Amino acid sequence: MPAVSMTVNGKAVTADVDSRTLLVQYLRENLRLTGTHVGCDTSQCGACVVHVDGKARKSCTMFAWQAEGAKVTTIEGLAKGTELHPMQAAFREHHGLQCGYCTPGMIMAAIDMVNRKGNDLDETTIRHELDGNLCRCTGYHNIVKAIAAGARAMA
């Protein structure tokens, strides 16, 4: 069993895991960080998106040991105490969710989008860049509005 050590939301963690343990399983089952969701488990839906060394990754399609030594950020690591991250606040303000299942992945993907594309995101860019995140409730309209507002608020 490989030993893994990584930093999750600023906290050093270490464990012996089965080599088959996916990063998302490690986060949810070992660390009990259940904000990261498993939607499809086939790298399509993006509900499992977390940041690994600052890049959005589908945590259902990497093993926990691949994050050895990495800095991992999940949805739980965004808020500062009771103050929401600007992207979280924008999703609340613009009602960018209905059932909420895809939301953690949407928000992690949205922040990655801002990191790559900047704070001024037009609708076409946002819709194109959301290619890897599926929502089955809202039709994306408010998600797109939330991301545009969140991106500006992050500036």
Next chain:
Amino acid sequence: MYAFNVERPATLKDAVALLGKDSEAKLLAGGHSLIPVMKLRLANPSMLIDLSKIAELSGVKVEGDTVTIGATTTHQMVANSKELLAAMPALAAVPASIGDPHVRQAGTIGGSVANNDPNADYPAACLALGATIITSKRKIEADAYFKGMFETALGADEIITAISFPVTKTANYQKFKHPASGFALVGVFVAKGKSGVRVAVTGAGANGVFRVKAFEDALSKDFSAKAIENIKVPADGLNTDIHAPADYRAHLIGVLAKRAVMAAAKG
């Protein structure tokens, strides 16, 4: 998923030695093809040899009239290379159509070329541009490398280290993207370089990527969409599946080839 051992070698030499010792071992790069098939128990490797610690395998280099891309260079790194965009915009544009942003931050060019998925994009780019697949043992011309669906000329203990492309300005890739999977239902890469005009098709062939000689001959005489508008690609040997029948794929090859020629000629 079945159980497996993990190795994370720091050098290519160690990776080759590990691969040579265990015929059931598999190399892991971005993992976005391998991990899903392991979940489905369609692949059952005894060992995964993770290539991510071998720094020399990653990076884009443009030197003179050759572009060399390291095997573990991610799709995002290829898409973001300003040097590559200046030297070969048609090649730099290929990764933008692969998967989604998260997949592109994981998936690699070497993984795509080693897997040789019949619907993947890079095999068409390699074949049309006359790429050379550089391995731990030798250099393999693209024409001799792609052997069929998921089959390549790679030996059991051979690792792709890089892929080199002759700088080719007149080139373009057109892809009819499957809206759910993001793979090419059909993709056509047209290139006019030092070795003449080459047209490679992915997504359509029952044996994976292939060249269309009739298009190449006509375009060698006259590099225009008009030159190929009356050439029909036979549907024999093309894929029929739930997404599209062979004759539709044959039709798409013609349409996409014309669009690629027009775009390539514009530069």
